[in-house]
Amino acid sequence: MDSGVKKPGVTSSEVARRAGVSQSAVSRTFTPGASIAPKTRAKVLAAAKELGYRPNAIARSLITNRSRIIAVVMAYLENLFYPDVLEELGRLLAKEDYRLLLFTGFMDRDSDPVFDQLMQYRVDGIVLASTSLSSELSEECAAAGIPVVLFNRTTERDAVSSVTTRNHEGGRRIAEFLVAGGHKRFGYISGLESSSTNRDRFGGYQEALAAAGHTDIIIEVGNYDRAEAETAARKMLSRPDRPDAIFVANDHMAVAVMDIARHELGLSIPEDLSIVGYDDVGPARWTSYGITSMSQPLKRMVEATVAILMDQIASGEIEAEHRILNGELVVRTSAKMPKAGVVELDGRRIYRPGRG
Amino acid sequence: MDSGVKKPGVTSSEVARRAGVSQSAVSRTFTPGASIAPKTRAKVLAAAKELGYRPNAIARSLITNRSRIIAVVMAYLENLFYPDVLEELGRLLAKEDYRLLLFTGFMDRDSDPVFDQLMQYRVDGIVLASTSLSSELSEECAAAGIPVVLFNRTTERDAVSSVTTRNHEGGRRIAEFLVAGGHKRFGYISGLESSSTNRDRFGGYQEALAAAGHTDIIIEVGNYDRAEAETAARKMLSRPDRPDAIFVANDHMAVAVMDIARHELGLSIPEDLSIVGYDDVGPARWTSYGITSMSQPLKRMVEATVAILMDQIASGEIEAEHRILNGELVVRTSAKMPKAGVVELDGRRIYRPGRG
DNA sequence: CAGACTATTGCATACGTATGCATAATTGGA
DNA sequence: TCCAATTATGCATACGTATGCAATAGTCTG
Structure with a gap:
């Protein structure tokens, strides 16, 4: 039995009338820092409470030019x-x-x-x-x-602000970790190829692997999508020369890759295959996965x-x-541990090669 | 070297002036169904594009009383x-x-x-x-x-609209499934005790278990929180009379419970322990978990x-x-399968006791 | 071609608030 | 107690759009 249309709502003028003051006084009551006597303020607040008044943010935005x-x-x-x-x-x-x-x-x-x-x-x-x-x-x-x-994300032209982590360095770190773990054949399951994160992570990975003498990386595209990552993993892992270490461009895909590797292909992780991910997101910490992953703070x-x-x-x-x-390479159980370089920090195991 | 403050933005009046029409005409151009000649409309649109005009939704809201x-x-x-x-x-x-x-x-x-x-x-x-x-x-x-x-969610007083699934029936179905699976000792890891979903799910579970002659349910509180669910699982599973079947009030907690059961307590699922969850959410479908779960559509x-x-x-x-x-009990690998009642539907395995 | 419509258009106003300005009330000091 | 300095207050207006109403242009019928 309603009126059939949205009620207009209480206005500052109504409150003003009720409190026996001007509309301006009401406005000032609700504007921090405005000039208003405590006594009037109290009257206004009382009237406002009685009527159930709330300032109309829409109207305010219109005049302040700030939403x-x-x-x-x-x-x-x-x-x-x-x-x-x-x-x-x-x-x-x-x-x-x-x-x-x-x-x-x-x-x-x-x-x-x-x-x-x-x-x-x-x-x-x-x-x-x-x-x-x-x-x-x-x-x-x-x-x-x-x-x-x-x-x-970033764009090439630096015209727009951005917040990122050192993705290139992260890719490097992961490569160093996997090389130190004694791996020989390296794979990469990529994110969206157009994204800066993917480019940078892969760039660092490739660069550090090359520096260690590994120039042939097996690559499949996952586009940061779970289903595509599954397909990519199937393809990569059914090759005769399948890699023994894969850097998956983010944890979201890494989870999928681990599921395929273990339950579809029967591989043991990290014995048969090491996986490293990126983001250090929730599921990476779940013990079923325990993904070694570059954290993003x-x-x-x-x-x-x-x-x-x-x-x-x-x-x-x-x-x-x-x-x-800066991120850190958080070491868990999804990849073989190097002989050295893993340190304890704040209750996490971190890979910090060459320092202590 | 900017002006130091947000630019005001192009207004409909400016567009009107540019197009040689009234502000009303501009407004009508952007109001679907308003009375406006195609010719004027075109002029306005052209002027609008030149000036980069966008209707101000704030001002519109103020007058239409709809945001x-x-x-x-x-x-x-x-x-x-x-x-x-x-x-x-x-x-x-x-x-x-x-x-x-x-x-x-x-x-x-x-x-x-x-x-x-x-x-x-x-x-x-x-x-x-x-x-x-x-x-x-x-x-x-x-x-x-x-x-x-x-x-x-629902409230007791039916004063506010709600969208839910048959949580009570869901709890019943889960109980029937576990009983049919031959289980003897039943546990429940609850969600927020104040929530209607938790009350209803548990109500149905309890009711159906009682009907099958099981009146003692081991209960721990998880509050729909992962960490609390872990604690609850530890407590429940280290009892000498630990349950061989647990209904966890949602999948989010069920994942945590499975991790604890398997990796901390070394239990095999579903051999030593059956787990059923609720929601049929993403991780429930991941093969590492494969949670048997009441789906919510x-x-x-x-x-x-x-x-x-x-x-x-x-x-x-x-x-x-x-x-x-209505939801369905989606059968996966986290709980023992009953002898009968599991049917294939749309590529999923569903528990439908007593029908075909 | 006239008359009767209908489709367009512009004018003026309203939406609910914030704020500059002028005025009124208050305070403090001597 | 009185004046100056300060603080409160109200008035009026502006923000950018939508819309009822009256006026105008356009269309159609006979």
Whole structure:
């Protein structure tokens, strides 16, 4: 038996009338730092509570030209790394009194329709996780004064801010670890070939393997997708000259590869095959997998992301900033251990060759 | 060298001037179904493109009293079930031209601060996943004409809409399955004890076990949390009279329980111990786990959720609607198979006792 | 070609809030 | 106690869009 349409909601003018003050006084009551007498403030708050008043953020945004909304674009959530990122982002943004508008389900392609939506809602900032941005669009953002941060991606032109880890170094480290483990034939299951993370990780891997005299790497494409990684693993592991060590470009795929290796092909890990992954995400820590993996310091990455956004929003200066963080190779049971270089740190085993 | 503040953005009046028409004409051009001549429309679109105009959704919301934003509150994303839900929700809402404002990181407690935020942004609807709502708040929503849907939860008073599966029946089915599998001692690792899902699942389990003459169930609390589930498993499985069958209230915990059972306590699954979970979420399907699990038809649940929201937004009638969907017991390798009742369906093995 | 419509258009206003400015109230000091 | 300095307050307006209403242009019928 409702009126059939959304109720208008209590306005500041109604509260003002009730409290016997002006609408301005109500506004100032809810504006931190505004000039308002404690007595009036109390009257207003009382009236507001009686009427169930809440400031209309939409109307406020219209006049302040700030929505206090950050748009987050994530290609997919299947890989637990991203939900983790999302949760942490939500936490930190909430702390800064920002809301999170989520856009998902759009694969790596530059996503124009999504972009239109963002811009229409006049978001105060944009986080692009596992997605890139065409140069026109990023220029448009800059022109509009909207900060953009690429999370776990970079573009060649350094025009847009980014937060990443040392992927190249990570690839190197993994190669050194596997070489030190005595492996002879090396495989790589790649992520999205167009992504900077994939290029860098593979680049470092290849470089360090070459330095150790291994120039032939068996490569299959997994595109950061579980199903494709399974296919890639089947193909790679049924070769007569199958590798005895595989670097899988992220843990999400590494899990799939381990399942195929063990349960479909009957291989023992790490006896027959060593697997190293990337991200150090949840399932990597589950004892069924225990994946040796390059960690990405998720919390610090998110912190950096939010810091960049807040800085640029506050200053209005949109100049690309690049934060590159360090990861560690967390050693577990999915790969043979080298004779030396594995140290204990904060209760984790870390590979730190050549130091102590 | 930027101006130090967010640019105002192109307005409809600017476009109007450029196109030589009134602001109304611009508005009508971007309002589907409005009365506008094709010729003028073309002029406006041309001018809009030249200036890079995008309608300001904030200003539009102010006047239409519709934000086209749906708030989604999720307690935690650690359980992959919820990211999956989120992704599907995002997809369907986008199809209906709605955006998704995400609130996360607030555990099951009725979350008033979050609620304030929602209301301030005048969201057109609210989805509460794995979270409940105090009666005052739900009444406030109803009064404001804002539809609310509880996803995978219900309240005792049926005042607020909900989408669930037959949890009670699911618990029964699991009990029947385990009894048919020849088990003698039964355990239960519970979810959040305050949640309706937990109550219902356990209720059905207990009831059906009692009907089969088993009245003593060993219970530990897992609170839908991985770490707590691990502790619970350790405790339960180190008892001298440890169960030979455990129903774990969801797959997220079941994974942890299996890890503990196998790798910490050296038990073989399902030889020494049968495990059944709930949700049929990603990791349950990974061959390392292969969890026998009651499925929740995620896509249909999300469809129902969006349908309820759209209905109520369109009609303005906020009357509680309850959609209860069916799941299936998907049989994998984590529990002993009964002699009969397991059938093949759509490439999955399903437990359907007493029928064919 | 006139008359009766219908399809377009512009004008003016409203949405709910924030804020510069001028005025009123208060405070503090001597 | 009185004046100056400070703090509170209200008025009026602006933010960018949608929309009822009246006016105009366009179309069709006979």
